[in-house]
Amino acid sequence: MRTPLISAICLCAALVAVLHAQPPQGRGGTVVTSPRNAYPDRPAGDPDAIERGRALYSVNCAFCHGADTRGGDSGPSLLRSGVVLDDRNGELIAPVVQNGRPDRGMPKFGFSADQVADVAAFIHTFRAAGYDESRQKPPSILVGDAKAGEAVFSAKCASCHSATGDLRGIATKVADDKLLQQTWLMPGSGGGRGAPPPVVPPAPTAVVTLPSGARVEGRVTYLDDFMLALTTADGAHRSFRIEGNTPKIELKDPLDAHRALLGSYSDRDVHNVTAYLATLK
Amino acid sequence: MRTRLLVVIFVLACASWMTAAEGGLDPAALLKPLSDSWPSYSGDYTGRRYSALKQVDQSTVKHLSLAWTARLAGGPGAGGAALPPPFGPPPTVVGGEGRGDVVVGGATQIKGAILEVENVLYVTAPDNVWALDARDGHEIWHYFWKTKGGTHIGNRGAAMWHNYLYFVTPDDYFVSIDARTGRERWHKEAASFAQQYFLTSAPMTIGDHVIVGTGNDLDSPGYLTSYDPETGEQQWRFYTVPMNPGDAGLETWRNLDAARHGGGHPWLPGVYDPDTHLYIFGTGNPTPAYTSQTRGEGDNLFTCAIVAVNVDTGQMAWYYQTSPHDTHDWDSAQTPVLVDGDFRGSGPRRMVLTASRNGYYFTLDRQTGERMITSKFSATVNWAKPELNPRGQPVRDASKDYDVGGALVSSANGGATNWPPPSYSPDTGLFYVPLSESYAMYYLSETDPRGAMGLGGKDEVSVGSLGNYIIAIDPKTGRTAWRHKFRTVGVARGASGLLTTAGRLLFGGDVSGNFVAFDPANGNPLWHARIGQVTNAPETYLVDGRQHILVAAGDTLYAFTLD
Numbered sequence: 094m095r096t097p098l099i100s101a102i103c104l105c106a107a108l109v110a111v112l113h114a115q116p117p118q119g120r121g122g123t124v125v126t127s128p129r130n131a132y133p134d135r136p137a138g139d140p141d142a143i144e145r146g147r148a149l150y151s152v153n154c155a156f157c158h159g160a161d162t163r164g165g166d167s168g169p170s171l172l173r174s175g176v177v178l179d180d181r182n183g184e185l186i187a188p189v190v191q192n193g194r195p196d197r198g199m200p201k202f203g204f205s206a207d208q209v210a211d212v213a214a215f216i217h218t219f220r221a222a223g224y225d226e227s228r229q230k231p232p233s234i235l236v237g238d239a240k241a242g243e244a245v246f247s248a249k250c251a252s253c254h255s256a257t258g259d260l261r262g263i264a265t266k267v268a269d270d271k272l273l274q275q276t277w278l279m280p281g282s283g284g285g286r287g288a289p290p291p292v293v294p295p296a297p298t299a300v301v302t303l304p305s306g307a308r309v310e311g312r313v314t315y316l317d318d319f320m321l322a323l324t325t326a327d328g329a330h331r332s333f334r335i336e337g338n339t340p341k342i343e344l345k346d347p348l349d350a351h352r353a354l355l356g357s358y359s360d361r362d363v364h365n366v367t368a369y370l371a372t373l374k
Numbered sequence: 375m376r377t378r379l380l381v382v383i384f385v386l387a388c389a390s391w392m393t394a395a396e397g398g399l400d401p402a403a404l405l406k407p408l409s410d411s412w413p414s415y416s417g418d419y420t421g422r423r424y425s426a427l428k429q430v431d432q433s434t435v436k437h438l439s440l441a442w443t444a445r446l447a448g449g450p451g452a453g454g455a456a457l458p459p460p461f462g463p464p465p466t467v468v469g470g471e472g473r474g475d476v477v478v479g480g481a482t483q484i485k486g487a488i489l490e491v492e493n494v495l496y497v498t499a500p501d502n503v504w505a506l507d508a509r510d511g512h513e514i515w516h517y518f519w520k521t522k523g524g525t526h527i528g529n530r531g532a533a534m535w536h537n538y539l540y541f542v543t544p545d546d547y548f549v550s551i552d553a554r555t556g557r558e559r560w561h562k563e564a565a566s567f568a569q570q571y572f573l574t575s576a577p578m579t580i581g582d583h584v585i586v587g588t589g590n591d592l593d594s595p596g597y598l599t600s601y602d603p604e605t606g607e608q609q610w611r612f613y614t615v616p617m618n619p620g621d622a623g624l625e626t627w628r629n630l631d632a633a634r635h636g637g638g639h640p641w642l643p644g645v646y647d648p649d650t651h652l653y654i655f656g657t658g659n660p661t662p663a664y665t666s667q668t669r670g671e672g673d674n675l676f677t678c679a680i681v682a683v684n685v686d687t688g689q690m691a692w693y694y695q696t697s698p699h700d701t702h703d704w705d706s707a708q709t710p711v712l713v714d715g716d717f718r719g720s721g722p723r724r725m726v727l728t729a730s731r732n733g734y735y736f737t738l739d740r741q742t743g744e745r746m747i748t749s750k751f752s753a754t755v756n757w758a759k760p761e762l763n764p765r766g767q768p769v770r771d772a773s774k775d776y777d778v779g780g781a782l783v784s785s786a787n788g789g790a791t792n793w794p795p796p797s798y799s800p801d802t803g804l805f806y807v808p809l810s811e812s813y814a815m816y817y818l819s820e821t822d823p824r825g826a827m828g829l830g831g832k833d834e835v836s837v838g839s840l841g842n843y844i845i846a847i848d849p850k851t852g853r854t855a856w857r858h859k860f861r862t863v864g865v866a867r868g869a870s871g872l873l874t875t876a877g878r879l880l881f882g883g884d885v886s887g888n889f890v891a892f893d894p895a896n897g898n899p900l901w902h903a904r905i906g907q908v909t910n911a912p913e914t915y916l917v918d919g920r921q922h923i924l925v926a927a928g929d930t931l932y933a934f935t936l937d
Contacts, residue, residue: 131476131523131544132570163824164668169631173593173827178569196619197630221570223591223662223828231819231833236779271835274780275815279838297863316863317886318899346863352840355782355813356754363815364779 138214145208146215153202154212162219167198172221183213234271235368237361242369245362249354250277256373264373267291274367279351297346299323301333304340309333313344398537398553399491401581405648410916412490415531415576416795417913421645421711423797424874425914429921431877434936435891435901441922441935444511448482448502448929450474450518463513469558470501470520472545478526483909484926487531487576489539490915495924496534496553497931500526500544500574505556508917511931515556521545524572525591530642530793531576533584535603540584542573548586548599550606562606569594576643578653580685583609585653587640592828593661596639596677598653600688610688614638614657614676622690628670636669637661638677642707642793647724647740652682652691654712654726654740658705659697664776664816664832665825666701673698678706680728680738692743696730698767701775702757702816703829704731704789711798711805712740718850727849729796729807731789732757734768737849749852754784754811754840776816776832786814787834794871795911801878802894804846804855808869808882813837842868842885844897858897860885870925871911881923883908889925889932905932 151160157168162177164170171177180186187209193201204212246256254260267273272291275283280294297313299321309331311323321342322332333340399413408417409426416423430438451466482499489496494514495506501521505514524544532541539553548564551557565571570592578585583600590596596614601607615636616624627633637660644655660669660677676690678697683690696706710728717723717737726740733755737747748766758768774783788810796807813836820831845857860869862885870883880894889908891901906927913924923934 131478131525132567133523159824163822170824170827173635175566175569175594175634179566221592221827223826223830225826225830228820228822228826228830231817232778232821234779234817236777271780271817271833275835275837278782278815279813282837283835313863315886316861317888318861318884318890319888319902319904344863348838352838355784355837355840356756358782360773360777360779360781363782364777367779 134220135217138217142211142214143218146211146213149204149208149212150215157199162216171216172219177216178221180213180217183210186213186216234274235364235371237364237366237368239365239368239372241361242365242367245366246369249357249362250366253350260370260373262373264371270367270371273370274363277366277370278355278363280348295347297344299345300343302341302343303333316344399534399579401535401579404579411492412488412913412915413534414489415487415533415578415643416645416709417487419580419646419648419712420798421709421795422713422799422874423795423872423911424799424876426876427914427916427921428875428877429916430875430879430914430923430936432879432893432900435877435879437937438891438901438903438923438934439937440903441920441933442511443933444506444513444931446482446484446497446499446502446504446929446931448499448518450520451516464515466516466518467551467556467558468518468520469549469561470518470543471547471561472520472522474520476521476523478521480526482929483528484929484931485528485530485909487910488913488924488926488931489532489534490913490924491534491553493917494553495931496532496539497926498529498532498541498576499929500529502529503532503539503541503551503556505553506931508915508922511933517551517556517558519543519547519549522567524567524570525589527572528574528793529576530574533577533579535579535582535584538603540577540579540586540601540603542575542577542586544572544574546571546573548573548577548601548606550603560606562601564588564599565590575641578643578646579603580646580653583685585644585685587642587655589639589641589658590637593635593637595634596637596641596658598640598655598683598688600685612683612688612690614640614681616675623675626670626672626675628668628672632669635661636674636677637663638679639705640681640707641705642709645710645712645726646685647712649724650682650691650741651685652740653685654680654682654710656680656705656707656710656728656730658707659700659703661829662825662827662831663703663829664701665818665820665830666699666775667823668825669699671699674700678704678730678732680706680710680726680736680743682740682743694736694738694743694745695767696728696734696736697732697770698763699770700732701770701772702732702783703787704785706730706732708791708793709795711796713798713800713805713849715803717746725849727798727805729791729805729847731785731792732768733785733790734758735807735847735852736766737852747849747852749847751807751845751847751852751854752785752790752809752811754813755790756782756784774816776818778818778821780815780817780835782813782837783816784813785810786812786836788812788868792868794869797872797874797880797911798849799874799880799894801874801876802846803848803850804894805849806872806874806880806882806894807845807847808872809843809845809857810868811840811843813840844869844872844880844882844892846894846897856897858892862886867907870908873912873914875914881912881925883912883925883927887927889927903932903934906930
């Protein structure tokens with residue numbers, strides 16, 4: 094529901110980049126939370142109780158609710174159940190287990206309160222979270238056809254780039270397939286998580302024509318609706334107030350072509366081009 | 375003697391009770407159009423954020439100048455080390471159920487509405503409330519809530535009823551404090567912390583109701599609760615998803631278990647129509663947000679919808695879903711806007727306007743929920759099929775949900791627009807919206823057929839921005855009258871929330887840290903000051919006959935007046 098925090102390097106124009114907070118610093122004896130997800134883990138359960146609960150669960154519960162509590166064909170996920178999340182030591186789970194839920198097809202189980210507490214201890218070893226790093230094991234993103242990708246490359250990319258020129262060995266330089274795909278879509282994107290992007294795109298440049306007719310050229314270091322700042326070839330900082338159409342500014346951003354193409358790709362095009370570039374070792 | 379003392383105490387107690395219940399902000403004042411003060415989240419019940427103040431206008435705005443700044447420090451305060459006023463800030467009043475051992479990373483960020491009532495400002499950030507003098511920004515009191523944890527993404531402001539303030543906390547409490555002293559009156563558990571709810575919304579005062587909405591990024595039901603402002607007792611609760619067999623909308627879910635974990639959190643304040651007693655608000659995304667197969671193939675009501683609820687009963691009067699079966703976490707929770715006027719010659723209509731995070735704009739009839747207009751206000755959004763369905767809703771293209779190889783989707787997760795509030799000016803008849811145009815690759819990362827929970831299951835990697843804008847939409851046609859693209863290079867952030875005034879001005883923050891006054895007729899900038907990234911929507915109020923323009927950038931407030 095809320096917008097996730099966005100990496101500082103992200104080129105994305107997310108509204109909520111303003112929400113980004115600095116990484117929290119720890120202090121002795123305190124729990125440091127990130128703004129993103131700050132729900133404390135449950136205290137570790139009694140290992141013996143967890144083992145007893147595991148045995149009971151596997152025999153009685155796993156068939157319907159799944160061995161990992163994430164649900165099965167006939168039973169819902171317990172991991173997101175309000176009863177389970179609010180439960181501490183089986184006190185909320187007990188009535189459901191002992192009475193069943195006949196209206197929803199769940200039979201009752203003749204467990205003692207202690208046995209329910211053991212099952213609860215086992216269930217509570219699973220952590221409920223949307224972002225579970227251990228589950229982020231996607232298969233290869235290389236799903237395209239290299240030959241078809243070469244044709245797309247010739248049509249859309251070859252006016253600026255060449256497989257034997259600037260992109261020679263690109264798949265060696267950018268060995269990760271996902272990063273390769275992100276990089277050709279928009280150089281500089283997809284680094285993330287503290288790592289610098291593998292390709293740093295050249296900065297935009299501008300030619301400024303002053304009312305006097307004088308021209309100043311340089312690498313753009315800042316631009317908004319009211320001011321332009323440049324670094325000129327000799328390394329000097331120059332800035333100009335912008336009022337309406339004065340001074341005249343000719344901006345050249347080498348990424349404009351990449352941006353203009355984004356709306357023209359099919360997902361198949363994207364996958365095929367990546368498959369093709371992945372062959373340029 | 376003793377009796378006389380008791381009588382005196384009784385009289386004093388009565389007097390103080392009378393002031394509490396009768397002084398401060400009379401709820402009837404909230405029915406007035408926005409002018410000298412700013413007594414609620416949107417300033418008034420229409421959500422237009424259009425102020426009648428016009429001392430600052432197109433001819434005087436060039437003389438707008440800094441009157442004061444106030445930098446706010448959250449946290450438990452300096453304790454005994456602080457110097458007493460007037461040499462140091464007033465002591466911090468500390469409350470909360472936490473043990474004081476949870477440190478929230480990051481600086482104080484003001485990302486909500488600031489109330490202005492009787493020359494006092496009430497400002498919030500997660501776990502913090504301040505009262506400041508509206509004349510010069512000096513601190514009157516500070517309240518700090520010791521948290522148990524929870525998602526500290528932002529706080530959208532406080533609500534007021536007579537002399538009492540109300541706000542919510544990330545660890546799910548609804549708290550009332552005395553606006554005169556900052557002392558806590560009571561707090562109530564408003565949602566389950568163990569179920570990973572978190573509360574960010576500004577409460578809304580309507581008569582003798584204070585209404586609070588939920589937030590949660592796991593799989594849980596969204597709801598509104600109406601509380602008694604005096605006692606904090608619950609008056610009614612409205613769930614945004616079906617919770618019981620036979621509930622309306624259940625047929626749009628795979629089963630009851632899916633519906634009961636279906637999200638739809640109303641995490642921003644709504645608006646109120648006093649003629650129909652309808653509280654009209656938006657609901658958030660369904661959950662699981664991305665791997666939607668466990669939700670079934672249906673529309674997943676009443677997520678991603680504009681919903682009208684009778685404020686006295688908590689019963690739903692109508693709904694209109696702006697994103698059937700959303701699969702990108704694109705909430706429709708944005709505060710809607712109420713506008714009356716002629717509609718294409720069909721006579722006066724009572725309308726409600728909303729620009730959704732999914733990139734589509736809607737004009738609805740606010741008495742019936744009938745759709746009058748749908749239009750696409752972002753040129754890049756590509757998640758839906760070209761044709762609307764017969765109900766005027768966008769139709770999801772499932773191939774743009776995600777892909778193992780990545781689906782190239784506009785918008786990125788932040789959406790075409792988000793919580794920063796829009797504004798409507800009756801002078802121009804235009805609806806002003808901050809717009810971001812962006813792309814991201816959405817990779818499927820959870821291949822378990824049971825899917826993921828909450829916001830999991832995908833890896834969303836940004837591709838880039840094609841521009842950030844303020845746009846002006848004509849509610850009668852849905853067409854964009856003008857769009858102002860913010861000039862920038864490098865990392866671009868979205869524009870801030872917006873304010874319009876009878877001085878024929880449109881205020882907002884750009885993407886580079888400028889606070890700007892625009893001409894609402896065409897989007898041309900008329901005045902600006904580079905104060906840093908604006909983090910809330912600008913507001914305006916009158917003190918001592920001087921119109922103040924108030925805006926927050928991070929932890930600092932800036933107030934501007936005419937020289």
